[in-house]
Amino acid sequence: MRNCVSRDVLDLLASKWVCLVMGALPNGPMRFGVLRRRLDGITQKMLTRTLRDLERAGLVDRQVFPTTPPQVEYSLTPLGQDLVVLMEAFRVWAEKHGEEISEARERYDARAAEPVRALNAR
Amino acid sequence: MRNCVSRDVLDLLASKWVCLVMGALPNGPMRFGVLRRRLDGITQKMLTRTLRDLERAGLVDRQVFPTTPPQVEYSLTPLGQDLVVLMEAFRVWAEKHGEEISEARERYDARAAEPVRALNAR
DNA sequence: CGGAATCCCCAGCGATACTG
């Protein structure tokens, strides 16, 4: 179901790195290596793939300088910048309520463990 | 990297069904079965898991009526409603620019196919 | 330096069957 358009964009965001990559390059063009180090923990393969997906979707611009060694710069397109604004709003929400969520999880887990303890007590 | 709080929430949204499930129940409590049919295409297992995750995170409330047959109603918590507002903003964005994105993809694919055709032409 | 290619693992999800 939900063959609607928003599903496409949703699938994009569902990718593990898309948000992080986009969030890492809002200020001007950035070289591949620099981006890689900024996102410490990402594989070069996943960074390449993620950037390709974003470029294909028209959210990221890719500029190649045929020098030696080669140099490639990535930047957000206007559309990409527009989306980053939304994601930023989301990030703010997350930082505001993150604590609240993790507390809720701890409470939930504590409640779930309780019956088990009662069982072991016999 | 990015052990920051927003990553937790990000992982939640990255789940395939979270956004769809939350988007499907903004108006009052809703029974499991109804929700299931509304989300036509979701497995009962995934719906259960998704709802559990959301309940654990404090975004969804689960109320059980010990009748026969059993009846369980799900609803958004205030925190969940708050998040839905954000997701709604995102959905609007997606529907506004979805076309633009799929066009960009077609252009990209066309360009990518071109060199191949040039090769085959020889 | 930026990226393509290859190998491989395992979590996510679907399908199916069973239960209180």
Add this chain to the structure above:
DNA sequence: CAGTATCGCTGGGGATTCCG
């Protein structure tokens, strides 16, 4: 009706190696 339990697969993604 609203789940839990079990099996099986596929594909996302990591590690490594090679290339211009």
